[in-house]
Structure formats: C-alpha cells, structure tokens
Amino acid sequence: MEDAYLALSKLTKTYPNQPRSAVHDVDIDVARGEFISLLGPSGCGKTTTLRMIAGLIAPTSGHIRVGGTDITNRPVHKRDMGLVFQSYALFPHMSVGENVDFGLQMRRVAKSERRRRVADALDMVHLAHLANRRVSQLSGGQAQRIALARALVVEPTVLLLDEPLSNLDAKLREELRVEIRRIQQETGITTVFVTHDQDEALAMSDRLVVMSEGRVEQVGEPWAVYETPENRFVADFIGRTNMFDGRVAGQSDGVLRLEVDGLGTLSVRAARTGGATATVMVRPHRVRIDPAERTANELKGRVVQSSYLGDVESVVIDVNGTRVTAERTHSGRPLTAGATVALGWGDADAYVIPQ
Amino acid sequence: MPTSSRSSEGGTRRAAAAALLTPGLLALGVSFVVPLVWLARMSLNRTVGPAELQPDVSLSSYVDVLTDGFMWEVAWHTLWLGVLVTVLAVAVSYPIALFLARTRSRLRGLLMALAIAPLLTSSVVRTFGWLILLSDDGIVNSALSTLGIIGEPLTLTNNVTGVVIALVEIMMPYAILAMIAGFGRVSKDLEDAAGSLGAGRLRCFVRITFPLSLPGVLTGALMVFVLTVSAFITPRLMGGGRVFVIATEIYDQATTTLDWPRASALAVLLLLLFGVFLVLYQRLFRMVEGR
Incomplete structure (x- = not known):
C-alpha cells in the first residue's frame, strides 16, 4: 500500500x-x-x-x-x-x-x-x-x-x-x-x-x-x-461453514460442476479453476430447508440434531453419510431428529475456495 | 427443614474448625502465653539481695531499669543497630527479591532455594563463619592487604561493624522471603503500560515499580527489625562482649547477675517496643496499600 x-x-x-x-x-x-x-x-x-x-x-x-x-x-x-x-x-x-x-x-x-x-x-x-x-x-x-x-x-x-x-x-x-x-x-x-x-x-x-x-x-x-x-x-475460522471436496466434472457459463461423494453433482458459480479437484463452501444460513422454489442444488437428508437458539435454528442433516449444517430463521416448532427433509441452495450461494 | 439442617451444618463446620485449631492454640498457649504471663509476673517481684527475690507486686524493677542511664544507652544502641541492619538488609535484598518475584526463568525455583538456603544452617554457624572471614588474618583482611589497599588489618570483629555485617547477611533470607510475598501488586503489564506512556526505565521504577513494592518492603523491614532487635547470638559472638544490646543485657541479668525481676522487666519493655513498631507498621502499611 x-x-x-x-x-x-x-x-x-x-x-x-x-x-x-x-x-x-x-x-x-x-x-x-x-x-x-x-x-x-x-x-x-x-x-x-x-x-x-x-x-x-x-x-x-x-x-x-x-x-x-x-x-x-x-x-x-x-x-x-x-x-x-x-x-x-x-x-x-x-x-x-x-x-x-x-x-x-x-x-x-x-x-x-x-x-x-x-x-x-x-x-x-x-x-x-x-x-x-x-x-x-x-x-x-x-x-x-x-x-x-x-x-x-x-x-x-x-x-x-x-x-x-x-x-x-x-x-x-x-x-x-x-x-x-x-x-x-x-x-x-x-x-x-x-x-x-x-x-x-x-x-x-x-x-x-x-x-x-x-x-x-x-x-x-x-x-x-x-x-x-x-x-x-x-x-x-471465520463463521461457520460447510466444506465439500470434490472432483471437477465440467465447467460452462461461469458455473462449475463438482462431483462430491454422497452429495452427487453440485453446481457453483465460480471463475475458471485449473485443477482437477476443488473445495466448495456453503454457509449454513444459505442452505434452505424444504425450499419453496427449485434450487440449483437439491438434496434429501435426515435430521441428526437440531439446536434451537431462538432467532435461528441450527440443524445438522445427514445426506448419504455427509453432514450438512443448515440454519433457518425460526418459524414455529423446531425439527426433530430423524425427520426427513429436503434441502437446497442456489449456485450463487456456494463459493469455491482457491486452493 | 432447610433452616435447621443449615444450622446443624454450620455447627459441624464450627466443630471441625475448633478441632483443627485446638492443637495449634494449645501449643501456642503452653509455649508462649504461659511463659509470657509467668515473665510478666516475675517482673513484679522484688530483688532483695544477690540472687534472692521476694514475691511481691511492685514496679521497683521497672523503676530501676528506667532510671538507669546505662540501660537507656543500651536501648538506644539496640534501636540504632536495628534500624541500620534493617535499612542495609532491605536495600541489599530488594533487587534480589524483585528479580525473583518477576523472573520467568526455569531456574527460578533453584534461585529461590539458593536465596533462602542460609536458613538451613543455624545463625551460630553462620556467625562463626563471619568471625573467620572477618578476623585480622581472615580472607577479607588478607585480600585487601595483598591488593595493597590497606596496610594494617581492619578491625572487623569484636565490634559493631562485625555485628552489622553478620546480621545483615543473616537477615537477608527473611527479607527476601517477606518482600517476594509483598510484591503481589508489581506487574509486568503495569510497567509496560508506563513504558508505552513515555516512562523510561528509571522513571518507571520510581513512579510505578517502587511505590507498588512498598508493602513488601515494609513487611520485610518489620521482619528484619524485630529479628535484629531480639538477636542475641550474633551480637554476643561477633561483638566479643563489647557490643551491648537489650537481648545480651537480659541474658546477663538472668544468668550472671541472677536478677530475674530486672531481666523480666527488660523483656517486657522490649515486648512493648515491638508492639509500638507493629502499630507503626500497620499504619504505614495501610497508607501505602490504601490507595
């Protein structure tokens, strides 16, 4: 500077x-x-x-x-x-x-x-x-x-x-x-x-x-x-986050497609990446539970644990053996462990961490 | 019922406390309070002839002591010795105590042990050690004359100089221990803060470290003063019978003159002197710690 x-x-x-x-x-x-x-x-x-x-x-x-x-x-x-x-x-x-x-x-x-x-x-x-x-x-x-x-x-x-x-x-x-x-x-x-x-x-x-x-x-x-x-x-270290390692399966129109074990293919908006693997991150509050509209990444999982914090509810969801943490601003009764939920996030909600 | 269970719990705790305190209080009572009462009683008896005393309740021994010009001289001498040894011992011990209180060296434990190791030998042994070192043909005199600094050997034993040198050294471990215990408020953060505010090392010491170490200095000083004023062995051996202090005087009155009431009266007066200094110490301590 x-x-x-x-x-x-x-x-x-x-x-x-x-x-x-x-x-x-x-x-x-x-x-x-x-x-x-x-x-x-x-x-x-x-x-x-x-x-x-x-x-x-x-x-x-x-x-x-x-x-x-x-x-x-x-x-x-x-x-x-x-x-x-x-x-x-x-x-x-x-x-x-x-x-x-x-x-x-x-x-x-x-x-x-x-x-x-x-x-x-x-x-x-x-x-x-x-x-x-x-x-x-x-x-x-x-x-x-x-x-x-x-x-x-x-x-x-x-x-x-x-x-x-x-x-x-x-x-x-x-x-x-x-x-x-x-x-x-x-x-x-x-x-x-x-x-x-x-x-x-x-x-x-x-x-x-x-x-x-x-x-x-x-x-x-x-x-x-x-x-x-x-x-x-x-x-x-900064904030809470979900991180998934995957193999690059393709890239087009600024969207990277990534194969992640258990989660399938994820789409994430990202500039060109050179490597064959990449790490994608999604903040818990960007993961939507039972989304009303369709999203670029749609998954199904089982609630493992739900922590009710008043203003938000933090939910750990098991998706084919991979844990995904989601947060939702609260509306009513918290989810119970064992419940099956749909979850999803847009391709702009995720971010590829530079290696 | 919660209240009764609480009070019976309090009762148990009180009983436990009493049980734990009893051995100590008993020991103190038998070894300290009883002799003290006996001493005070003895001081009120009257000496009627050589080694002959008559049970009485009179202040004649006190009158004798307080009207004796020589006794006042001895008392003055004792006080002066106490102050001098206290000042010197505290001054010499202060840097050591400050260093030991603040160092984070792994050798701290060892250095602490070394500083207080002299307490492991009796002061008789240490006084004899100083007698050898300071005698006319001892290490100190022969070193000084070999270096050509002195022609005649310095008289360092059988006088007050020797007593002071030996007492200062003997008191140092007590002074160091007492000061370390009293240096709790001296902290590195405070010195760093003073430094960042523009205080150099000297000003930081004068304005921050020293004032905060005063409670320790006072405690160390009281400790050394009380021990010095009541010291008997070192003034006796190192002074060669030519240094008179209250403690040696009590000993002489009790064993040579066999005037027990007079010896007891002297002891009681010395005790009162300690009381005065203890009150003084508490006043000063509150002053330096108060704000």
Missing part, C-alpha cells in the same frame, strides 16, 4: 529452542486512520505482533515503520503508541485522574494544559465524574474506558488494543465495542486491535488480518474475508 501509515515488513520473531517462529514474515500495511484487527486462534502470533509494534518485544528480523520512519529499534517509551491491555493495567496507587495524567506528566506538558486534557479525555469516555475515584472502585467496563482515555490523552501515533474486551461480560462487551469504534472514528486514530473473537473483529474493523501459526492467512474487509476466504483455514 503506498499510503501506508503503519507498515510491517517481513516481521519475524523466533524464540530459541522453538522450531517454529512465533511470527513469520508478516507484512501488514495500515492506512492512516484505519481500524485493523488481527484475528486468529490463540498462539497464532497476533499478540506477539502487537507487542512488537508497541516495542515490548524485539523482532528477530524485519521492520516497523510509522509515517515512513523506521522505528524497529526504538525503545517502547519513545514510540509514542497508546496501549490498552486485557488486564486494564491501571496504576492501582493512583486515582483515575492521575492515571490519565501520567502520560502527560512523562511528556512534561504544562500543568494547566494537563488539567484541560485530562478533563477532555475523561469527557470523551463519559466518565468525568470519576476523576477522583480510586482505581479499585471501578467496574470492569469503567476501568477499560479509563485505560482507553489514558492511552489516547497523549495523542499517540497508533492505538494498540490487546484483547481489551475479553475480561468483560457479553452485554458490556457489545456496548464497549460500539464506544471504542465511535472514539476511534472521532479521533481518526490509526488502530490495531487484537482479538480471538470474530464477532468483534467483523463488527469493528475496516479490515481484518487473519493469522494462523505465525503467518498472515488473509487480509481484507470483513465482508470479503467472510464471503470469499482465500483458503480452508480462513473459511473454517
């Missing part, structure tokens, strides 16, 4: 006595003002990457640039980055106001300006009334808002969020998710957000970076990563 503000190039971290790099040749470009999420299972290297950006871990090789300046070897306290931790990391021996003031003190900002900026930062997170509280008197959600105010009050170049919502309960998490995104957009700060929660990543980010085993698997806008995953890992 030409207008990259934060640029990671060939970033690698290897630990002695460990065969696999924790982070391997990671290239990520983040535009100014962009909100980017590093998403992956635990141990995928996302936190290590974030800590390398922050300057808390020294990379084995590779470079980190901010605004064109190479900061790879700059110590953490000279990097000018805002950091928010999963553990909040508020200083327990200082009041809320003193916590927010700390970074300004370190920068030797004049006292009158400090007072104004602390007040503004607390206003931004709607917690101005807590300035004199002790840190131990804060709830988790308040603590994380204060941590955010503390990180942003110094106007850092980049905001780094390390699983900031993971210690909060579900309702609060959703609330704070919206708030973080609002503040990020108001301040226009370039943000890197680390999470293992794909809902958070999908909802908050301009772009996602999906990582696995120290490598970048895919970079893209949330919808693009969800709809058009580049490989099996991404397809499997």
Whole structure:
C-alpha cells in the first residue's frame, strides 16, 4: 500500500529452542486512520505482533515503520503508541485522574494544559465524574474506558488494543465495542486491535488480518474475508461453514460442476479453476430447508440434531453419510431428529475456495 | 427443614474448625502465653539481695531499669543497630527479591532455594563463619592487604561493624522471603503500560515499580527489625562482649547477675517496643496499600 501509515515488513520473531517462529514474515500495511484487527486462534502470533509494534518485544528480523520512519529499534517509551491491555493495567496507587495524567506528566506538558486534557479525555469516555475515584472502585467496563482515555490523552501515533474486551461480560462487551469504534472514528486514530473473537473483529474493523501459526492467512474487509476466504483455514475460522471436496466434472457459463461423494453433482458459480479437484463452501444460513422454489442444488437428508437458539435454528442433516449444517430463521416448532427433509441452495450461494 | 439442617451444618463446620485449631492454640498457649504471663509476673517481684527475690507486686524493677542511664544507652544502641541492619538488609535484598518475584526463568525455583538456603544452617554457624572471614588474618583482611589497599588489618570483629555485617547477611533470607510475598501488586503489564506512556526505565521504577513494592518492603523491614532487635547470638559472638544490646543485657541479668525481676522487666519493655513498631507498621502499611 503506498499510503501506508503503519507498515510491517517481513516481521519475524523466533524464540530459541522453538522450531517454529512465533511470527513469520508478516507484512501488514495500515492506512492512516484505519481500524485493523488481527484475528486468529490463540498462539497464532497476533499478540506477539502487537507487542512488537508497541516495542515490548524485539523482532528477530524485519521492520516497523510509522509515517515512513523506521522505528524497529526504538525503545517502547519513545514510540509514542497508546496501549490498552486485557488486564486494564491501571496504576492501582493512583486515582483515575492521575492515571490519565501520567502520560502527560512523562511528556512534561504544562500543568494547566494537563488539567484541560485530562478533563477532555475523561469527557470523551463519559466518565468525568470519576476523576477522583480510586482505581479499585471501578467496574470492569469503567476501568477499560479509563485505560482507553489514558492511552489516547497523549495523542499517540497508533492505538494498540490487546484483547481489551475479553475480561468483560457479553452485554458490556457489545456496548464497549460500539464506544471504542465511535472514539476511534472521532479521533481518526490509526488502530490495531487484537482479538480471538470474530464477532468483534467483523463488527469493528475496516479490515481484518487473519493469522494462523505465525503467518498472515488473509487480509481484507470483513465482508470479503467472510464471503470469499482465500483458503480452508480462513473459511473454517471465520463463521461457520460447510466444506465439500470434490472432483471437477465440467465447467460452462461461469458455473462449475463438482462431483462430491454422497452429495452427487453440485453446481457453483465460480471463475475458471485449473485443477482437477476443488473445495466448495456453503454457509449454513444459505442452505434452505424444504425450499419453496427449485434450487440449483437439491438434496434429501435426515435430521441428526437440531439446536434451537431462538432467532435461528441450527440443524445438522445427514445426506448419504455427509453432514450438512443448515440454519433457518425460526418459524414455529423446531425439527426433530430423524425427520426427513429436503434441502437446497442456489449456485450463487456456494463459493469455491482457491486452493 | 432447610433452616435447621443449615444450622446443624454450620455447627459441624464450627466443630471441625475448633478441632483443627485446638492443637495449634494449645501449643501456642503452653509455649508462649504461659511463659509470657509467668515473665510478666516475675517482673513484679522484688530483688532483695544477690540472687534472692521476694514475691511481691511492685514496679521497683521497672523503676530501676528506667532510671538507669546505662540501660537507656543500651536501648538506644539496640534501636540504632536495628534500624541500620534493617535499612542495609532491605536495600541489599530488594533487587534480589524483585528479580525473583518477576523472573520467568526455569531456574527460578533453584534461585529461590539458593536465596533462602542460609536458613538451613543455624545463625551460630553462620556467625562463626563471619568471625573467620572477618578476623585480622581472615580472607577479607588478607585480600585487601595483598591488593595493597590497606596496610594494617581492619578491625572487623569484636565490634559493631562485625555485628552489622553478620546480621545483615543473616537477615537477608527473611527479607527476601517477606518482600517476594509483598510484591503481589508489581506487574509486568503495569510497567509496560508506563513504558508505552513515555516512562523510561528509571522513571518507571520510581513512579510505578517502587511505590507498588512498598508493602513488601515494609513487611520485610518489620521482619528484619524485630529479628535484629531480639538477636542475641550474633551480637554476643561477633561483638566479643563489647557490643551491648537489650537481648545480651537480659541474658546477663538472668544468668550472671541472677536478677530475674530486672531481666523480666527488660523483656517486657522490649515486648512493648515491638508492639509500638507493629502499630507503626500497620499504619504505614495501610497508607501505602490504601490507595
């Protein structure tokens, strides 16, 4: 990316006595003002990457640039980055106001300006009334808002969020998710957000970076990563999905025909594929149960299990030994195991995963 | 009936707790409370002649002790020794304790064991060890004179210098253990957060690590102070009979002068001194931990 503000190039971290790099040749470009999420299972290297950006871990090789300046070897306290931790990391021996003031003190900002900026930062997170509280008197959600105010009050170049919502309960998490995104957009700060929660990543980010085993698997806008995953890992990790391996039986008019054991021939809209085999994926909510109209792919199966979740019903169906998961928005009584159902999906509902 | 079953359950638990506490409380009572009461009672008796005491309830021993100028000197000396050894032992142990509390090295267990290994030998043995090291022709003096740093051997034994050196070393394991236990609030995340906010290593230590480690420092200091002020063996052996502290004075009064009421009164006064420091410690602890 030409207008990259934060640029990671060939970033690698290897630990002695460990065969696999924790982070391997990671290239990520983040535009100014962009909100980017590093998403992956635990141990995928996302936190290590974030800590390398922050300057808390020294990379084995590779470079980190901010605004064109190479900061790879700059110590953490000279990097000018805002950091928010999963553990909040508020200083327990200082009041809320003193916590927010700390970074300004370190920068030797004049006292009158400090007072104004602390007040503004607390206003931004709607917690101005807590300035004199002790840190131990804060709830988790308040603590994380204060941590955010503390990180942003110094106007850092980049905001780094390390699983900031993971210690909060579900309702609060959703609330704070919206708030973080609002503040990020108001301040226009370039943000890197680390999470293992794909809902958070999908909802908050301009772009996602999906990582696995120290490598970048895919970079893209949330919808693009969800709809058009580049490989099996991404397809499997983001959202729930059905994946079928098959032999290419023919291709015409942009429709690929695929022989899949148990399911027969499936039709899927796809650009030309070179190989003799292909993997097709169908998201469960695109599989229709007892469809009213005819579809390109029509199957019959037996219900193995149905999970009633209120807004949707998730149904596992056995089709000649192959399991297909379908979701239907609910209308009445859920299906019972053993029932025979028809199912189908259109050729545009499926997607061929590039090999 | 749920209420009655709950209360009988509570009764069982109380009985179990009492059963578990009894052996410890009994041991404490027999070995600590009874002698203490006996000691307090003894201090109220009156000495009528050499090694001759008369049962009484009088404060004459206390009056004797508190009006004796030499006793005040000894008390002042003891306090001063306690403060000096506490400051030195805590200062030397602090970096070790901080390192042990935070290292994630696989050698941590071994290093911990090494740090507290001196507790495996008695302080008599360790004091004799220091006597050998610090004597006029010991390793320290011969090394310094071989290097040409000193001409005459330094007098490091049979005086306060030797007592301080030996006591500091003997107290270090206690200080290290107590401080590690009190360093719970020092965390890597807090230091990382301070770093990201622009604090260099020194400012991070001054503003974050040190204030958060104060509860540990206080606990370590109290531990060392109490042990030093009541130390008998090291001042006695290392001081060569020339260093007078309250503990050695109690011993002399009890075994040489055979003035038991006076020895008991001294012991009770020392106990009161500990009480004062314990209250002081709790005040300070609440202050550093409170916010």
